[in-house]
Amino acid sequence: MSDLFAKLHQSFQLPVVRYALIVGLLIALCSSLLGVTLVMKRFSFIGDGLSHVAFGAMAVATVTGITNNMLIIMPVTIVSAVLLLRTGSNTKIKGDAAVAMISVGALALGYMLMNIAARKGIGRTSGNVTADVCSTLFGSTAILTLKPADVWICIAMSVIVVTVFLVFYNKIFAVTFDESFAKATGIRSDMYNLLIAVVIAVIIVIAMNFVGSLLISALIIFPALSAMRVFKSFRSVIICSVVISLLCAFFGIIISILAETPVGSTIVSADITVFFIFCIISAVLKRGR
């Protein structure tokens, strides 16, 4: 036991580990905020689609060798979010089919680009395509790649996301609960849908480096689903999912340091565990009533 603490203590001497903890907790905070909205608006698929688009953009960024990936990934993902939202509300094209098309397309093209680039030695590819792709999809295997600049970007983005969420909290609730009522009574629900989509895109891009593009949706959806099992008001569900998300991220990171498991999937495993615990709690509560 004392070995574990010694190892933990030793790890926290390293600035990278502290960065990882800060970034991880911020990502957990942001991603849990809009989970309920995503689930209730049936937008979960947009979150998933966007993360694939972000993967494609990441591949392009890697191949072109731009120093800051964000410059390409952020705008591409935001534009896709807006486009996906449009197709989602268009009744003539099946929304889910369009999302599937775009997301799988981005995945395939991204992988192909990275492969070709690696073979020809273009851009910043390391020559080991499998490792590159794997870390983009499932997050870094080691968290030692974070630079101070990444941390600052992450802090800035988190402040923006949290501020937007707090300022528009009541409007987000109104639009999530009943969009047609909101629209009928003169609230510009299209604008707020757009806002939600853009915020989701931002969250996905920030989180992508850390947990990987395939696992982001889990970080957004799981805390909300767990909290919805037990809590009864919108506010308490949000607060609970933030708490769940923070705890899971914290323990996920600690465990991944101690057991040397990949960060992203460790955090998601913690989220899954909590989800089942909450399922049991809700079953017990129902029986007790």
Added chain:
Amino acid sequence: MGALLRCENVSLGYEGDVITKGLNFTVSSGDYLCIVGENGSGKSTLIKALLGLRAPLDGKVELCGEVGKNEIGYLPQQTMVQRDFPASVREIVLSGCMNRCGLRPFYNKEEKKLAHDMMRRLEIEPLTKRCYRELSGGQQQRVLLARALCAARKMILLDEPVTGLDPKATNEMYELIGSLNKKDGITVIMVSHDMNAAVRYATHILHIGRKQLFFGTKEDYMTSRIGQAFISVMGGEDSE
């Protein structure tokens, strides 16, 4: 008594299929308009067009002068999303005040008081902290009505307001809507299957089918041939 809402030659439908056409009517301030018709005659679609949620295929729906978009309340038919939504009664009723806020991000004291008054009026005060999805159908309907009342400063549109209510609650609901119209001077537009209530409370009747079959005052409707035929089929006057 100025006009609040005007429909000129409106056709409604889905992607080219016309459900109903030739709708011409005007709703004035203080009116209680009941929209009646067979199932599938486009009553709910008409409500959505009046609210601007759905564009008419043809013709013009316009709000005139006195009433702004943010002074309208709406009681929709429930959607599936809402049935399992984690939200407390208070949060939902308060969201009816949203259109008073403008750009202000949070509710002020008056709005919270208004929401509270509406909950008391609909006798759902004890449910304030309860979860919406755990309520009975009738209770849910009251919550949605309280929300609509918070939003309705000049006009309220109701789509089948008594669905899922027992006879006693149905009567109370109609009395409440009637008093809103008479005492508070709020203009009411209601879709209903219930001819009984329509002829009892409404001042005007709009009867639609494939086209507009009747628009006028209740008194004229009851002496018209279509009105008498429809009332006898739907079991109107006699059962009072």
